[in-house]
Amino acid sequence: MPKGMWVFVEHKDDKIRKVTFEMLSEARKLADQKGEELCAVVLGNNIGSFVEVIGQYGADKIYVLENELLSQYTTDGYTKALADLAKEQQPSILLFGATVIGKDLSPRVATRLGAGLATDCVKIGLDSEGKLTATRPMYAGKVIAEVGFSSDTPQMASVRPNILPAKVLSDSRKAEVIRLKTNISAADIKTTIVETIKTAGEKVDLTEADVIVSGGRGMKGPENFKILEELADVLDATVGASRAAVDAGWRLQIDQVGQTGKVVSPNLYIACGISGAIQHFAGMGTSKVIVAINKDPDAVIFGKCDYGIVDDLFKVVPIFTQECKKLRSE
Numbered sequence: 001m002p003k004g005m006w007v008f009v010e011h012k013d014d015k016i017r018k019v020t021f022e023m024l025s026e027a028r029k030l031a032d033q034k035g036e037e038l039c040a041v042v043l044g045n046n047i048g049s050f051v052e053v054i055g056q057y058g059a060d061k062i063y064v065l066e067n068e069l070l071s072q073y074t075t076d077g078y079t080k081a082l083a084d085l086a087k088e089q090q091p092s093i094l095l096f097g098a099t100v101i102g103k104d105l106s107p108r109v110a111t112r113l114g115a116g117l118a119t120d121c122v123k124i125g126l127d128s129e130g131k132l133t134a135t136r137p138m139y140a141g142k143v144i145a146e147v148g149f150s151s152d153t154p155q156m157a158s159v160r161p162n163i164l165p166a167k168v169l170s171d172s173r174k175a176e177v178i179r180l181k182t183n184i185s186a187a188d189i190k191t192t193i194v195e196t197i198k199t200a201g202e203k204v205d206l207t208e209a210d211v212i213v214s215g216g217r218g219m220k221g222p223e224n225f226k227i228l229e230e231l232a233d234v235l236d237a238t239v240g241a242s243r244a245a246v247d248a249g250w251r252l253q254i255d256q257v258g259q260t261g262k263v264v265s266p267n268l269y270i271a272c273g274i275s276g277a278i279q280h281f282a283g284m285g286t287s288k289v290i291v292a293i294n295k296d297p298d299a300v301i302f303g304k305c306d307y308g309i310v311d312d313l314f315k316v317v318p319i320f321t322q323e324c325k326k327l328r329s330e
């Protein structure tokens with residue numbers, strides 16, 4: 001008998017990632033339809049009370065799986081611990097964020113469980129038998145696939161951040177916290193984390209940003225990204241880049257949006273000097289509003305954006321920043 005739907009909780013520095021709350025909110029509706037409980041699964045060591053907030057988003061239970069070997073994320077350690085728990089408890093559905101960790105962990109857990117996995121989904125639901133259904137873009141967004149599951153092993157999906165709304169059901173809602181030990185050993189983990197280097201600044205990760213200002217080859221050089229940083233400061237936005245800008249060495253690879261970069265779904269995506277290649281669109285096509293600034297009226301991006309400005313970005317962006325500053329100070 002399945003023991004409910006599970007959501008894998010991503011956390012760092014005692015903070016839970018937004019995508020976890022988004023999945024819990026959506027999964028709560030599905031758990032109600034299925035008449036099953038909703039469980040959140042947290043892996044780590046010495047996990048504090050910060051996890052209690054999870055109950056507010058609809059979880060009935062929080063499994064806290066602790067071991068000192070889980071203090072930091074490792075592919076081997078987390079895969080073994082989570083797969084062992086899932087084998088024992090047999091959830092019906094297991095959800096992950098389609099984040100760097102979720103994309104690394106979910107296929108490995110699926111393999112251990114012999115389960116099907118739909119990756120990078122933009123929608124999840126249930127079919128008439130109560131099995132998971134998932135909607136996922138494929139082939140750089142050219143095709144939208146509706147995925148179903150044929151078996152009753154856990155039905156697994158990873159869900160793209162910033163797509164589903166996160167909703168607190170009640171501030172006073174609490175979930176039962178169940179603390180468990182896992183018996184993984186050092187021999188289970190084949191890698192060693194030598195050093196963790198934090199990137200400078202406190203900017204929101206691209207995949208969770210509400211607003212992104214991105215620059216492409218049209219920026220003409222790394223120094224010119226300063227005007228995008230200024231606009232981003234006013235809009236509380238994160239700066240992204242096309243692959244052309246990254247390949248030129250103007251921005252770091254972690255800033256790249258697209259098929260071989262990050263997949264983002266902000267409320268507002270401002271593309272500056274980006275032509276709109278299919279590989280770029282694959283990473284930002286699900287943005288709610290797309291604004292393009294490009295001096296070429298025939299640029300492909302104008303066929304894909306909600307608002308287009310045909311002009312020199314070096315003229316438009318500073319004016320845009322000034323106007324936004326004025327609006328913000330009113």
Ligand SMILES: Cc1cc2nc3c(=O)[nH]c(=O)nc-3n(C[C@H](O)[C@H](O)[C@H](O)COP(=O)(O)OP(=O)(O)OC[C@H]3O[C@@H](n4cnc5c(N)ncnc54)[C@H](O)[C@@H]3O)c2cc1C
Binds near residue numbers: 293312
């Ligand atoms: C397998 C594969 C994977 C890929 N993955 C990615 C990916 O993840 N992300 C990605 O972005 N690309 C990816 N690419 C590359 C992609 O095909 C394009 O080459 C790339 O997106 C182009 O970047 P761009 O739009 O910045 O440059 P360009 O295509 O050169 O466009 C620059 C634009 O800037 C405009 N411009 C120039 N000067 C100005 C100005 N002063 N004011 C306003 N506009 C100006 C031009 O009109 C032009 O439209 C991938 C390609 C392949 C084959």
